[in-house]
Amino acid sequence: xxxxxxxxxxxxxxxxxxxxxxxxxxxxxxxIVGGVLFPLFMFLAFTAGKLGxxxxxxxxLIGITTLFSASSIEPVSIPIERRTNTFDRLLSAPISxxxxxxxxSLSGLLYSVVIALVVFVAALLILATPIANILxxxxxxxxxxxxxxxxxxxxxAYPTESPGDIISMVNVVRFPLIFISGVFIPIATLxxxxxxxxxxxPLTYANDLIxxxxxxxxxxxxxxxxxxxxxFILIFQLIANYLYKRFSD
Amino acid sequence: xxxxxxxxxxxxxxIEVSHLVKQFGAFTAVNDISFSVAVGETFGFLGPNGAGKTxxxxxxxxxxxxxxGMATIFGHDIVRDTVAARQSMGIVSETSNVYTDxxxxxxxxxxxxxxxxxxxERDRKATELLQRFELYERRGDRVHGYSKGxxxxxxxxxxxxxxxxxxxxxxxxxxLDVESNLIxxxxxxxxxxxxxxxxxxxxxxxxxxxxxxxxxxxxKGLIAAIDAPERLKKTIQSVQSIEVSFDRSSPTxxxxxxxxxxxxxxxxxxxxxxxxxxDPTEVIDGVMAYAHTHNTRVTSITxxxxxxxxxxxxxxxxxxSGGGVTAID
Ligand SMILES: Nc1ncnc2c1ncn2[C@@H]1O[C@H](COP(=O)(O)OP(=O)(O)OP(=O)(O)O)[C@@H](O)[C@H]1O
Ligand SMILES: [Mg+2]
Numbered sequence: 118x119x120x121x122x123x124x125x126x127x128x129x130x131x132x133x134x135x136x137x138x139x140x141x142x143x144x145x146x147x148x149i150v151g152g153v154l155f156p157l158f159m160f161l162a163f164t165a166g167k168l169g170x171x172x173x174x175x176x177x178l179i180g181i182t183t184l185f186s187a188s189s190i191e192p193v194s195i196p197i198e199r200r201t202n203t204f205d206r207l208l209s210a211p212i213s214x215x216x217x218x219x220x221x222s223l224s225g226l227l228y229s230v231v232i233a234l235v236v237f238v239a240a241l242l243i244l245a246t247p248i249a250n251i252l253x254x255x256x257x258x259x260x261x262x263x264x265x266x267x268x269x270x271x272x273x274a275y276p277t278e279s280p281g282d283i284i285s286m287v288n289v290v291r292f293p294l295i296f297i298s299g300v301f302i303p304i305a306t307l308x309x310x311x312x313x314x315x316x317x318x319p320l321t322y323a324n325d326l327i328x329x330x331x332x333x334x335x336x337x338x339x340x341x342x343x344x345x346x347x348x349f350i351l352i353f354q355l356i357a358n359y360l361y362k363r364f365s366d
Numbered sequence: 367x368x369x370x371x372x373x374x375x376x377x378x379x380x381i382e383v384s385h386l387v388k389q390f391g392a393f394t395a396v397n398d399i400s401f402s403v404a405v406g407e408t409f410g411f412l413g414p415n416g417a418g419k420t421x422x423x424x425x426x427x428x429x430x431x432x433x434x435g436m437a438t439i440f441g442h443d444i445v446r447d448t449v450a451a452r453q454s455m456g457i458v459s460e461t462s463n464v465y466t467d468x469x470x471x472x473x474x475x476x477x478x479x480x481x482x483x484x485x486x487e488r489d490r491k492a493t494e495l496l497q498r499f500e501l502y503e504r505r506g507d508r509v510h511g512y513s514k515g516x517x518x519x520x521x522x523x524x525x526x527x528x529x530x531x532x533x534x535x536x537x538x539x540x541x542l543d544v545e546s547n548l549i550x551x552x553x554x555x556x557x558x559x560x561x562x563x564x565x566x567x568x569x570x571x572x573x574x575x576x577x578x579x580x581x582x583x584x585x586k587g588l589i590a591a592i593d594a595p596e597r598l599k600k601t602i603q604s605v606q607s608i609e610v611s612f613d614r615s616s617p618t619x620x621x622x623x624x625x626x627x628x629x630x631x632x633x634x635x636x637x638x639x640x641x642x643x644x645d646p647t648e649v650i651d652g653v654m655a656y657a658h659t660h661n662t663r664v665t666s667i668t669x670x671x672x673x674x675x676x677x678x679x680x681x682x683x684x685x686x687s688g689g690g691v692t693a694i695d
Contacts, residue, residue, distance in 0.1 A: 126482045129479055129482050130479060130480050130482065132479075133475075133476055133480055134480075136476075137465065137472075140467070140468060141465060141467045141468065201461075201463060202459060202461045202463035203463045203464070203465055205429055205459055205463060206457075206459075206463055206477070206480070207480070208429050209427045209428060209429050209452065209457050210452070210480040210481065211449045211453045211480075211481060211482075212480070213449060365429065365430060366390065366430055366431075
């Protein structure tokens, strides 16, 4: 079988897996609470209803919604599919584990992009937020969505049939990231340890791109942000791939 | 792309299994089994609950890595060449694993896309299969509302949407009503006539008999015998039994019952006696005559179909440690 043939087979299957998640999981209450309402409440708590602060915090809001919404699908869908045995269907299809992981992550990516887009448009219409460079915002949203979706798929490799198990593990990572990635607290004002951790947080680079897109102020060069996010995506993909193989029994 | 291109080696063997072992921790679920299934053959795996049937299918379909040993599908090693080995298989798992939040049609499309069946072909095939399984009228309904038999039929239809050359059927008819059973067995017969290789598990001796060219009897992860069903049937028939109890007990009863015509073997189980025979009717008459001459009354008498445990013990001489007896439906 030629490489091109193989690739197109894998992509067709990955897309089919993603479409199934869209149809089944996007509108589940748990997904909406974890992926949409939660970051929104978090944002309202930080702005405390003040409009001026709201404007300044829009880039941060987009950052954390991508984090939460992108990683809200697979930690729910995969354990449920283990329970109903439909996951065996995906595991026994003539595709590689990489295609399976990618297909699963695609649905998280799309979910996150749609929600980030809603926030972006709403901010534009209601707050008339100024924009410095829309390309940075778009790239930031796309890459961070794929990155956090793959992270969700990675955590869902843990062989449990209960979504709660995975969600609690994901939260152990998601919450600290908000505080050490420069979303609400500038990295420069963090203690030395916090600053070091910030460098290994994908949200730092995602947030930097989106901030830069809105107000032009950036901590890193955009190329660095993009490269770092791509590195994180590849690492998550590889680890996820390894874990799904490892946990197959 | 055609599936045919992939069978480069081994054109006569659809499945070759050599010393396959699966352990879960210290527990051995499949214990060094070897067999092969020829192209076009229908091969049955007959065994009681927990025998290792599903575990074997999970290894042969590449879901579960074997602890040791190897298996090839049309010449492709299932561990090293997984994707190629899976290309031409259809898998129907023992649970009806359909997406209940999707419609019947959406389920078919998803299954087809996972095997990259082209758009026109998948529309045609899905229509044909849903009609065949009497689900076409309900294709737009969410599977949530389907009956158990409908879900089972949909699961099988999904397993066929890529026109597989080799079909794995894990207990296709267990727990279904007569009508669903008939539709499913008819379909299996058609596939067999069409040259599809079928690997089927069941704990129903009759089903194995009707459908299979060869049957392996498996228990506790071991294959006790592989043979044509007619020949296994002889063994199976010889372990039909009668369970009888009397109103009075007598120390010599077991020995006396052994003398009843056509009784091959007898044992006492609690207050009942179990008499093994190939001719239950004859033995019932004999037991009644015995009761009459010995001046006792039969308080209950039941014919039991052959139990797989008994067949297994008969074939191997191994007594099962758990002692549980599985009745055959
Ligand atoms: N993932 C697992 N972990 C531990 N033990 C397992 C696992 N899967 C199967 N087993 C054990 O392996 C043995 C064989 O199970 P298997 O499902 O293959 O039986 P089966 O022949 O399909 O039975 P049934 O007719 O009930 O479907 C059983 O004792 C089962 O408990
Ligand atoms: Mg089973």
